[in-house]
Amino acid sequence: MITHVYALKELRRRKYRTTINIAGFVIVVATLVALVTTARGWEAATAEPLKEIGTDIIMIYSAPVVPSGTGCYIANYLFTFPFNQTDIAEIAKVDGVDHAVPVLMHRMGAVVFTGIDPCETETNAVLPSNVVEGRYLTSDDGAVALVDCEYAKLNNLTIGSEVRYMKGVYDVVGLVDVDAANILPSHIYVNLPVCQKSLPGDNTGLVNLALLSVSDPRKVDAISEELKNQFAGSTPIAASDLAAKTSDIIVIGEETAWNISIALAVVAVLFTVRSQLAAVSERTREIGILKAIGWSKSNVVSQIFIESALQGAIGGLVGCAVGYGFAWYLLSNMGGLVDVDPIVLAAGFGVALISGVAAGLYPSWRAARLTPADALRTV
């Protein structure tokens, strides 16, 4: 058939209308690709530092569960109350949880003091791999500390220096660089029992944070739900949740991105249907000629269909490029990770193509119904 040649020429003939239709599809696809890519990029950027310390979920208590101990703001407005260290073993038993690691954090002014169990070397607030100078902690260590290298630089601390926190004095044995400090800011790390003893109040056997790794990261939401059910007052926070909780940037979820795009697609389809109906009406005589020279209803239908689908396909391709470009611009400025997901691009293109085809259904049916004699009588 020459329908695709004819379709392209017809689209070129109606430049203004074609541009408007294609622009509609571009907006749909660009919105979808930009929102989904941005949401994923931001989520990945948030999850990346946590993954570096082997953490999929941070579990805190948003309400008091024990009468004493030290709570802490772990991020801007996110306060965690203390809970029994023995709960950690129970948390580790929840289906899907691989590791559960106790952490006690305390903040005084801008400085955060963190107690860790140095035996946990796969999931922890700081890992041996984060040590850039000196050594990691051992379970036998007493008044010794690891210090964040930025904090050490600001305070002229080196290996062998003494670092003070409240009334405690600790020998610096290692300098560490932890990306996760962007999310879980900490400056001084000591052994958990040392931390528990040095903080004000009775913190014996208490922690205020559990870092969890899961066996299947795709099940993070289900595991979080299960944790919430089993441990009353607890708040399991996945990486993506943390992004929303710790930043002022509004993060649009992937589901919302899809919903917005589908709503826009419906509007684009309606506009294109209207536009294609007008095109069919203008071309009534042409359709009559084609029928007079032997085109069947299905030939006419495919002609109008191809025109709609072509507009959708062009809009889809341009929309993918525009959406990806926009996501790249946003994430570059927000510090997110830009990742091209062929599935998102294919989905965006598919939405445009399906919308284009859907927009051609009614107009092509109208065109096919025309009798050749009536169509030819049209001036």
Added chain:
Amino acid sequence: MKSGEEVRAVDDMDLMVPEGEFLTVIGASGSGKTTLLNLLGGLDKPTVGKVVVGGVEVSGLGEAELVRFRREKVGFVFQSFNLIPTLTAAENVEAALAPTGMAKAERLERSRSLLESVGLKDKGARLPVELSAGEQQRVAIARAFANQPKVLLLDEPTGNLDTATGKDIMKLCHENSKKQGQTVVAVTHADYVKEFTDRLLYMRDGKVSSAAPEEEL
């Protein structure tokens, strides 16, 4: 044939056109000429009576058979050329071949040779708007001949042309149809068409007669 409530565009007509004949029907505007061609070409159906072309009762054909009939058995040439404005001359001819399922290479070759046969060998890539009125009608003739139809229906083929060009067009139709043994029914009100016809009929108020009406005489 009823058109609307009361008007009978073609009324009480009993017309037989032998195979290979070039018949010309002359009549004024509104006399029913185009309706007659639409009936013969399967574009319209009579409310009463029947139309038989090449032994096939056209008026009784279903949609699919009618499409095949229009595609294979008849070729139309219209007064206003009726070319698709966005397609080139060659593509306009190809448009008639496309629904037959013919391979692209064969279609291209056939449209090239058809354009050559109407004297437009080098104008296949031109758009209708880039051609003169006479050339556009030649493209329309090439398109009408594309599927080697048994019947050629000419609806005022010279209506938009000057006399010299009109005569050229009629000569072209006449020669090609005789070469291919086609039956031609031409409706017109151009007097010079008489030169190219085997039989002349006059049409008035939906009726045909072999005698010219008084005003024609």
